[in-house]
Amino acid sequence: MKLLKLVPETTNIKFLKWRVPFYIVSILLIAASWALVLTKGLNYGVDFAGGQEVRVTFVEREEAPIVELRDQLGDLGYGEPTIQRFGDPNSVSIRVRLPEGAEDQPGAATAIGEEVVRTIQSEFENVRQDANETVSGKVAGEFRQTALYALLFAMLAIAAYIWIRFEWQFGVGALFALFHDVSLTLGMFALFQLEFSLQIIAAILAIIGYSLNDTIVVYDRIRENLKKFRKMPLPELLDLSVNETLARTVMTSLTLFIALLPLLFFGPASLFGLVAAIVLGVFVGTYSSVYMAAPILIWLGVTSDSFVPEETIADRQEKKARGEI
């Protein structure tokens, strides 16, 4: 039986040759992402912004009358409503901001949601209410805070573990790669103004997890090769390590990708944002493991001495102390 081999048995691609231009591009992308997040802002969903969100389906229509809805609901006096298609063309999600003080009044927010649905139903027949979510400003603020803390602490703890298991340069490298992935994902959400909700935080966590897997696999091979080829120049050694793990990288990315594609196209609308973010993350995460996490080791000064067994260093110090060297 002949087995499928996606990557030739031995490859010798000079990945690291392009490290400087790639680094420049990536740093520019990170900067652009943050600029976008800071200027354009993220399109916070009701989880993070607070307010009232209803999802409705126009049962007998092919397509939801978004323009008419915008006019009709704008007249309610809660400012410009955010109306987005949600899943099928005849389904929309509608978000209105709560007036000042409404979040402190019990029931006020929910009443506004009901008013929105009533208004729509007065104009259009056969509107099905699919979901109704109210999040007070206070809770939304807490969600933003805990999500941020969770992300930061997780990233720092990961870096610390890698520092302990490998060397500090690897910890910094992994942290930088994760920062790269998270930044670019956020930038993408700011650019396309995709709804940013708690679910997307879960997606970003999945991206971090995946990218980390990738980075560790490459790092593990680098560590192994550093012990094996003590004399090899570092750029060459990194290239070798990336090439050796290339078959695995391609295979893993591909399997995850083909597992996610059906979910993206045939899965439920509520999962779209989540899955889209993970698909994006698979690319970004793979790229960052090779082009961000590996080359930074050169600049941080990893040498083949980094993984000399510890007792040798201790021995040497002892010798030094005894004046033998």
Add this chain to the structure above:
Amino acid sequence: MLDFPLWKRISLWAVTLVLAVLAVPSILSMTGADRPQWIEDAPHINLGLDLAGGSHILLEADPAQVAEQRLETMEESVIQLMGDADPEIQFSELNTLGGQVSFMLEDAADIDRAREELLPIINGTGLVAEWQLEVIDGRRIVLTQTEQGIDNAVDDAMESATEVVRRRIDALGTREPTIIRQGDNRIVVQVPGLEDPEALKALLGETANLEFKLVSPRRQNEMTEEAARADPLPGTEIVPYAEDTVYAGSVLVVNRLGGISGESLTGAQQGFSPDTNEPVVNIQFDPQGGATFARLSTENVGRRFAIILDDEVISAPNFNEPILGGSAQISGSFTVESANNLAIQLRSGALPVDLTVIEERTVGPDLGRDSIIKGGIAMGIGSLLVILLMIASYGRFGLYSTAALVLNVLMILGIMAFMNTTLTLPGIAGFVLTVGAAVDANVLINERIREERRRGRRVIAAVETGYKEASRAIYDANITNFIAGVLLFLFGSGPVRGFAVVLIIGLFTSVFTAVTLTRMWVAGWLKAKRPSDLTI
């Protein structure tokens, strides 16, 4: 490395199969609409509201309100305790200002006796003082709430509020509600399948604090609030009629003390009055409450008593005769429904604090079911493609990997069912990631075996080295993800936690299935066939 003695093989299979079998009820419960009884009884995974449809409500209490109530209780306790002292301790200028209760003793010589009377309340039950007592000018006693005292009171109030909410929701008869206290002053309520949260909120919004108080003998009739205020009587309070009663707009003057509180109630049912055939609420008291009620009604035949719900009079009948049986009837302008609602509220007791809805989510059941079906199909297609790719790439080893993957999914579901966790949309993201990591582990091992063969190692050595070398990266990757998962669980909120739980469980099962199980199978095959070459 490739040595698996019989006991090890048996125990590995046992663990795998037990966990996999545990998943069965959950899988069946997700596909079928009607769940047979045995599935309900067996441990199974509950679907989160975002998947199954239903209502989620987050309620919050205001600690300031609890502190305020505590002051009022303290004020009443002071009246009671000073009166109970023998001889009675005379005092004046009792007030509750600025979070303090203060009063002036008529006779400075009573100070030690007053202090002694107050001691039990000040110390409370805990080790820390619940109140701080100060004496000013030898005669004025000032009681200040301590931080700890307020915290304890909020804690107690939330405990019982959670219990009250639970009882009220149980009375609605909905399926599998989840009621959990969250943080210091919040309660999460999740009711699957409930599409209209309004009934729920209406039920929760009511405090249903029932009291029976004697109408002041000197002011037996309804009057306007102005009239009542113009000529205040000591020891009484003014209570308005509820809006939906005949006397709406007028008030009654009732005795502040000596009544019965709703806490003595043991039962309440909706019924019909034998005389008028109108809906009424029948109530029963506990022995102590029944005795008080009997005494009250015996001593006050011919006088009126007010039935007060949430500080509003709902009716004020006469004691026509002593009521000795420990049960009574509340009549008012009830409909069958409102009488029934009141009965539920009375049965579950009073909410000790007002609860405000600060987050509410409702997902229609159609949307939820649709999500599951679509998600299931999509995952099915995805898994099939992955399986095909794995087998096409690694042959026999791909087959082992696939079997490990399937068992991995079953084991995750099994453990989740055993722990009675809830699967939510972000949980599915966790699932995707773990399955991805499990595939990656297999790919790492298989690629490494390929590599070792290419370098000329013999079959057994190649497999052994492959597993050994690949395992290092697999463990490192999984431990880092585990650390991340634990932190996410600790610092994350709701959905992020759902993700973390699946991730943590999945990390264990995927290492177990991808590394240990496949190695056992490969070892078995190598031993039996002793192949001289590998197709990988």
